[in-house]
Amino acid sequence: MASIHTLARQVDPCADIRGRLASIIARHLGDRRESETPVSGLTIHGTSRPSEPSSYLYEPSFALIASGSKRVVLADETYVYDESHFLLTAIGLPTIVQVLNASPSTPYYSVKLNIDLELASELIAEVDEHGLRAASSETGMALGPVTPPLANATLRLVELLDTPEDVPILARPLQRELLYRVLTSGAGTRLRQAVDLNTQSNRVARAVRWIRQNYTHPLRIKDLADSVGMAESTLHQHFRTLTAMSPLQYQKRLRLHEARRLMINQRIDAGTAAHRVGYESATQFSREYSRLFGTSPKRDVRTILDADANHVRLAPVD
Numbered sequence: 029m030a031s032i033h034t035l036a037r038q039v040d041p042c043a044d045i046r047g048r049l050a051s052i053i054a055r056h057l058g059d060r061r062e063s064e065t066p067v068s069g070l071t072i073h074g075t076s077r078p079s080e081p082s083s084y085l086y087e088p089s090f091a092l093i094a095s096g097s098k099r100v101v102l103a104d105e106t107y108v109y110d111e112s113h114f115l116l117t118a119i120g121l122p123t124i125v126q127v128l129n130a131s132p133s134t135p136y137y138s139v140k141l142n143i144d145l146e147l148a149s150e151l152i153a154e155v156d157e158h159g160l161r162a163a164s165s166e167t168g169m170a171l172g173p174v175t176p177p178l179a180n181a182t183l184r185l186v187e188l189l190d191t192p193e194d195v196p197i198l199a200r201p202l203q204r205e206l207l208y209r210v211l212t213s214g215a216g217t218r219l220r221q222a223v224d225l226n227t228q229s230n231r232v233a234r235a236v237r238w239i240r241q242n243y244t245h246p247l248r249i250k251d252l253a254d255s256v257g258m259a260e261s262t263l264h265q266h267f268r269t270l271t272a273m274s275p276l277q278y279q280k281r282l283r284l285h286e287a288r289r290l291m292i293n294q295r296i297d298a299g300t301a302a303h304r305v306g307y308e309s310a311t312q313f314s315r316e317y318s319r320l321f322g323t324s325p326k327r328d329v330r331t332i333l334d335a336d337a338n339h340v341r342l343a344p345v346d
Contacts (some may be wrong), residue, residue: 030160031295042111042174042176042179043174045176045179045180045182045183046094046095046111046179047094048183048303049094049137049139049179049182049183049186050094050095050135050137050189052184052186052187052189053072053074053094053137053138053139054074054135054137056072056189057072057073057137060067060074061073061074061075062074065189066188066189066192066195067079067143067185067188067189067195067199068144068199068205069089069138069142069143069144069203070139070140070141070142070185070186071140072137072138072139072186073136073137073138073140073190074135074136074137074138075127075130075135075136075141076130076131076132076135076136077127077130077131077132077292078126078127078128078129078130079125079126079127079130080126080331081099081101081124081125081126081127081321081322082124082125082288082332082333083122083123083124083225083284083285083288083289084100084122084123084124084125084285085120085121085122085123085282085285086100086117086121086123086169087117087119087120087143088118088119088120088142088143088144088145088222088261089116089117089136089140089141089142089143090114090115090116090140090141090206090207091114091115091116091117091139091140091141092114092115092139092140092174092179092182093109093110093111093114093136093137093138094111094137094138094139095111095134095135095136095137096110096111096127096128096129096130096134096135096136096137097109097110097111097127097128097129097136098110098125098126098128098138099125099126099128100114100115100123100124100125100169101123101124101125102121102123102167102169102271102272102273103271103272103273103277103281104169105169105272107169107171109171109172111127112173112174112230112329112341113171113172113173113174114171114172114173114174114178114210114215115169115170115171116169116170116171116210116215116218116219116222117168117169117170117218117222117268118169118218118219118221118222118270119168119221119225119233119236119271120223120240120277121168121169121271122158122281122282122285124320124321129195129323131195139182139186141185141203141206143207143219143222144200144203144207145222145223145296147200147203147204147207148161148207148211148222149223151204151207151208151211152211152219152220152223155208155211155212160342167269167270167271167272167273168218168221168225168270169218169319170215170218170224171211171215172210172213172215172216172339173214174242175209175213177209178206178209178210178213179204180218181202181206181209182206184202184205185198185199185202185206185268188202195331198308202281207219221270225270231256231258231263231266232256232258232263232266232270233258233277234255234256235252235253235255235256235258235263235267236267236270236271236278238252238255238256238280239252239275239279239282240282241280242307243279243283244283244304244305244306245306247275247276247279249263249264249275249276252275263275280316281320282305283305283306283307284305284316284320284321286304286305287301287302287304287305287307287313287317287325288317288321288325288329290304290305290327291325291329292329292332292333298310298313298314298317298325298326301313301325302314313325
């Protein structure tokens, strides 16, 4: 007699939490797509339709989706995640982001918490007493599984939006709990990187900060390596490991992302934007812009503005 194998229906332990999370986000967003909150570093996001690919500079942060899915492109690496995974970023990284799944009946909702590096450092020191292994050298972005404890910690932090009078007292301990859940997850080494990379002793982090502060100026790798006390080959190796880019590629992407932001937010033309971010040749700018974003600056900006003229606002590089 033939055997019939069936899979038992899996109960999603986080489904109710995500529903409550999405409800709070929707209520506080209203008709906006993004909003800062009274909780320091916490922003909420939502949309009822898929988005065009857009520029986004991630700071050290934790991002969780309550509904929908998203694609994040970092250089040649692509991260696609939904309600079952969170995104953790260890250092400022220029990316291309796109909401993939969203509709009027099932909108996309998410939260992002910029990591309080001082709080995370205190927490890591305490957890280390229990023998947590040291961080490995990896790209500064990772996905981790959303567990019920982590989802619950996120929900309780976001619930403070309904009781803003509790924020001064409860926000920090709730952030601490959330960071603890991240630290003890499979992506916990990235939280360590977020702390370690932002200490003054980290040479690659100093190189990243210098480029971000001076991205409109010509970049000489020898000068950059000398300024952080590294050999050029060593700087290249560790910089690429962390960012998935060389220093020159990192600078180029910062320039192109910022030019895109200027054209969209300030409605300036491509030539003016190119000059402001450090390009001397408008032709070179247009060629490199098209290579990164897949179309010319003029056409790209027109598409974005036509899609959502009232809501598209990109964050500046610094």
